[in-house]
Amino acid sequence: MKFFAKILSFNDDALYFLTEEDCKFVFIFNEGAPPELAEISIVHTVSPMNEEITPGDIMLICNKAYTITAIGDEARHTLKEMGHCTLCFKGGSEAERPGMMMLEGDEPFLPQDVFVGGTIEIH
DSSP: OOOEEEEEOHHHHHHEEEOEEETTEEEEEEEOHHHHHTTTTOOOOOOOSSSSSOTTTTTEEEEEEEEEEEHHHHHHHHHHHOOOOEETTTTOOSOSSTTEEEESSOOOOGGGGOOTEEEEEEE
């Protein structure tokens, strides 16, 4: 396993962009994030990066599986250092922004899928 974290908290503001057709993303951040970032993020346990994440890896988030199709250069660094990146569920072979990880799956990721105690895993 390359990465494993448990979701500690989130609120409706953290899930807002999942419902926007042009967005379909969430921010994730380690616990201890500044309050202004924590309130718009899915906050998770501090977790080490065991291996480099690459396109083709599988992310499991709250029991749903997605293929990582692209990773922005900044996302690799910030996920390792702060547990932070933007998870974008639109797929695509290029990251839309440097801090994004692009994900593609058979099912959409919806606000009701997120729960405290859920996991974020990368294999």
